[in-house]
Amino acid sequence: MKTFFKSLVAACLLAMPLAAQAGTLTVKGSDTMVILVQRWAEDYMKKTPATKVQVTGGGSGTGLAALQNGTTDIAMSSREMKDAESEKLRTRYNTSGVEIAVAKDGVTFYVNEGNPVNALTMEQLKGIYLGDITNWKEVGGPDAPIVVYSRENSSGTYVFVKDNVLGGEDYTSSAQTLPGTAAVVNAVAKEKNGIGYGGAAYAKGIKELKIKTSGGEVAPTAENIKAGKYPLSRDLFFYLRNKPSGEVKAFIDFALSAEGQAIVTKVGYFPVK
Amino acid sequence: MQQGLAESSMAAVPRLSPAARRRQLREKVIAGFITLMAFTGIAALILIIVFVAKEALALFLEEEARHEASLSKMFLPQVVRQGKPAAFVWQPVSSVPKVSMIPLFIGTLKTTIVSMVVAVPVGVFGALYAAEFAPRRLRELLKPVIELLAGIPSVVLGFFALMVMATVLQDTFGLHTRLNALVAGVGLALAIVPVIFTVAEDSLTAVPRSYREASLALGATPWETAWKVVLPAAAPGILAACVLGFGRAIGETMIVLMASGNAAIVSASLGDSVRSLSATIAAEMGEVVVGSPHYSLLFFIGVQLFLFTFVLNMLASTWTKKVMKRLTGSAS
Numbered sequence: 001m002k003t004f005f006k007s008l009v010a011a012c013l014l015a016m017p018l019a020a021q022a023g024t025l026t027v028k029g030s031d032t033m034v035i036l037v038q039r040w041a042e043d044y045m046k047k048t049p050a051t052k053v054q055v056t057g058g059g060s061g062t063g064l065a066a067l068q069n070g071t072t073d074i075a076m077s078s079r080e081m082k083d084a085e086s087e088k089l090r091t092r093y094n095t096s097g098v099e100i101a102v103a104k105d106g107v108t109f110y111v112n113e114g115n116p117v118n119a120l121t122m123e124q125l126k127g128i129y130l131g132d133i134t135n136w137k138e139v140g141g142p143d144a145p146i147v148v149y150s151r152e153n154s155s156g157t158y159v160f161v162k163d164n165v166l167g168g169e170d171y172t173s174s175a176q177t178l179p180g181t182a183a184v185v186n187a188v189a190k191e192k193n194g195i196g197y198g199g200a201a202y203a204k205g206i207k208e209l210k211i212k213t214s215g216g217e218v219a220p221t222a223e224n225i226k227a228g229k230y231p232l233s234r235d236l237f238f239y240l241r242n243k244p245s246g247e248v249k250a251f252i253d254f255a256l257s258a259e260g261q262a263i264v265t266k267v268g269y270f271p272v273k
Numbered sequence: 274m275q276q277g278l279a280e281s282s283m284a285a286v287p288r289l290s291p292a293a294r295r296r297q298l299r300e301k302v303i304a305g306f307i308t309l310m311a312f313t314g315i316a317a318l319i320l321i322i323v324f325v326a327k328e329a330l331a332l333f334l335e336e337e338a339r340h341e342a343s344l345s346k347m348f349l350p351q352v353v354r355q356g357k358p359a360a361f362v363w364q365p366v367s368s369v370p371k372v373s374m375i376p377l378f379i380g381t382l383k384t385t386i387v388s389m390v391v392a393v394p395v396g397v398f399g400a401l402y403a404a405e406f407a408p409r410r411l412r413e414l415l416k417p418v419i420e421l422l423a424g425i426p427s428v429v430l431g432f433f434a435l436m437v438m439a440t441v442l443q444d445t446f447g448l449h450t451r452l453n454a455l456v457a458g459v460g461l462a463l464a465i466v467p468v469i470f471t472v473a474e475d476s477l478t479a480v481p482r483s484y485r486e487a488s489l490a491l492g493a494t495p496w497e498t499a500w501k502v503v504l505p506a507a508a509p510g511i512l513a514a515c516v517l518g519f520g521r522a523i524g525e526t527m528i529v530l531m532a533s534g535n536a537a538i539v540s541a542s543l544g545d546s547v548r549s550l551s552a553t554i555a556a557e558m559g560e561v562v563v564g565s566p567h568y569s570l571l572f573f574i575g576v577q578l579f580l581f582t583f584v585l586n587m588l589a590s591t592w593t594k595k596v597m598k599r600l601t602g603s604a605s
Contacts, residue, residue, distance in 0.1 A: 145449050152556055153366040170353070170364045171375070176452060176534035176546045177556065190440065191451050 004061045023247045024052045029063020032156055033236050036267045037076055037255075038101060038250055043263065044254050051247050068092060073248055075239040078105065093241050100244075101235040104270040105199065106225045107160055109209040110185060110234075119143040119217040121211035122231060123142060125165055128195060131172025136193060149184050149196035150175040152231050157181075161197055164203035164232060201270055225270040236269065318522040325579070328572035331564070336398030338566035342372045342392040363537035363548065363566045365557070372570055374577075376537035380454070380547030384529055385522045387458020387543060388465060392522075393515055395462070396469030400511075403470075404477035405499040416474070431531035434460030439532065452534030455543045460528045472517060476510020477503060509593040516589040520582045526551040550574050 027037055034057040041053035063075035068088045071115040081097060081250045089097045110124060111117060120128075120139055127133035128146055150171055151158040162168065178184050181198030188194040189205030210217040211231055244252050252258050261271035289297070332338045350359035353371055361375035403415050438459060439451040448455065480503050488498040504511070526549075534546030535556060554571050561568045 148449050168368060170362075170367050170371070173362050173364065174448070174536050174538050175538045176545070178535075179556075183400070193449070 009228055023050070024054060025074070025247055025251055026072045027053065027055045027074045027076055027238075028058065028066045028072040030060040030078040030156075030236070031057040032078045032105065033076045033103075036236075036264060036269060039263050039267060040251075040255050040260055041258070044251055047254070048250070051251070053251060064239060067097070067241060070241075073240070074252075077237045077239055078234065080237070081239055082233075089241065095242055098240040098243055100238045100252060100256075101272050102238050102252070103236040103261075103264045104225050104233050105236055106220045106233040106270060107157060107164075107197055108187045108193060108199070108220045109197045109211075110206040111195050111209055112188055113205055113207045114192050115141060115207065117209070118207070119212045121212040122165065125211075126167065129161070129171055129175065130169055131164055131174060132226070144193045144237055146173040147191050147194045148172060149187050149191075149194055150177050151184065152177050152179055152200070157198060160234065161232075222265070222270050226272065233270070235272070292488055322579070325572055325575050329569055329576045332566065332569040332573050335566070335569075338569055341566040342371050342570050344376055345370055347374045359512055361539045362552070365570065370567065374574075376539050377548055377550045377553055377574070379577035380533070380537065381523060381549040381551070383454040383543060383547050384457045384461055384533060384549055385519065387455060387462035388522045389515070389519060391459055391462035392465045392469055393517055396466045396514065396518065397473050397511055400467075400470050400473035400514075401504065403474055405495070405503060411512070414419055419467050419470045422463070423471070425463075426524060427464055428531075430460055430463050431528040432461075434494060434528060445520065446544070450534060450544065450546055451485040452532055452546055453544050454547045455548075457529045457533035457547065460532045460542075461522050463527060465521050468521055469514045469518040472514035473507070473511045476507040479510065480506045509596050512589060512593055512596070516585060519585060521583055524551055524578060526555045530555050550578055 027041070032131050034055060038055045041055050045051065045053055060075075060077040060079055063072065063077055064081060064085050064270065066072040067075040068085070069093075081099065086096050088093060107118070115136070117136065117140060124133065128139070128148060129150070131148075134146055135141060136146055148171075150161075162171065176187075178187055178196075184196035184198045185206055188196045195209075208220055210219045212218075213229075215229065218224050218230050220230050220232070224228070225233045238252060238255075240248065256273055258273075261273050264271050309428055326341075332342055350361055351371060351373065352359045353362045361373040362371040363373055363376050365370040399415075399419070407415060434456055435452070439456045442448065442456050442459065443451050445601050446455070484502055484506055488502045489495070493501070529549045530552040533549065533552065535548045535552060536546040537548040537553075538545050554574055557567070558571055561571060
């Protein structure tokens, strides 16, 4: 094993005179992705001490703006680049940018584990969050009022659910707002008539809802999200100005390698490969 | 002696020794320093008011803000969804922002009233017991314990309300949500009991001994004395205690933010979740776009909170003066 590593390092050094010059790689953008990319950066720097990877958050828009200004090598974004943004890249650098999906994020709805409801359609979820459905018996549950939990209106997940579940309409005013997925999970675990949403969570006292589609009930599992069957998943992207080469390419290859994708699962997102 | 005095007054200008002059100078410097400190406090207060008001004023000066958050939109019911009756809705982050203040007022009012209903009797009667009936040893223990309660950070009280009290109250009253006005109000009461207790206890002990002795000499029982003589005599102080508690309850943010559920609902039930004015500022200020109508709106809420406590304190102080007059008038 040791000899294998030594030979690998030697091969790298011989093959890439670039890596010999200690380089700095900057990644900037989405707050959702910061923790994931930092973990990648830590592990990558352990393997290749010659490269420094700097990761900073600030939001997807900030990262893409930095890419246009040339102040970052990679922009991380939890949404697709908008036309106006790629237009700017074209006028400045004469490239339309390169988009690489590096992980997937799924939004899951939770109910209390004592709730007999296991699956809901998108229409039912929309009805609950708009306030049109207020009792569990309307969706096949017990005769009890639905207690709706949501996130604070500054959260990216709040916007994602608003756009993809509510069709851009407003949440019901009786939705209770909580900061962070952990708080939502905790609330639903304690509230037997509660419903909440957030990232994938494996916690005591809650149950992840399946989504009823025409093709049957889909659970938010890694396979379903990877295959795109689960309707509430989004890609997390890296954006570059040009085709990756050198250190940038090495870092992205690491992120997409089996090792990198294992980190994705550990952080709580879903692999793309 | 007489002659000496006459002589010194005869002298045209009294000569100061160097030591005395130095002392005078030191006095002046110290007095100046203290004056400066006092005015720094006043200046800070004025600057805060000016800054908050300036940020809030944009609401009435800028075209976009006037359109998006006019006074009618803040205080009158608006149609929010097609085919639904007009309602009061707070939803500032939306394709069509809805900025009704009414649910926030109702939320603040609910939590404050619940907390006062719980905290005033506990605080005032606790103080009465400590001042009038408690044996000396117990009183020496009671005061520091209650004052220690005042030192608990509100985050801790909020967490306690969120994790423990919410479940207990839900099971006791059969409420349909864990987090509601009742939980937040009782959590708030924990924070303001020490405030009320401390001030009320001080004013009760300040009642002259002669009142008590006169009452007892006329054959009143200790209980009658406490209830009919000492308590009315300390009324202004007790009112001040309640006003202080009320001001603290209106402005308290963390406990309400954690325990109320923060849903802006218009209803009369205490079992519903509420969103208070102060919690709204705390929850939304972090991510708001600086300079947007929403940003000005949050500052406007701050101005309103300031006005509330200001008016309340004014009313309370005038009322206290009236009561004082009546008491001293009847006493003389």
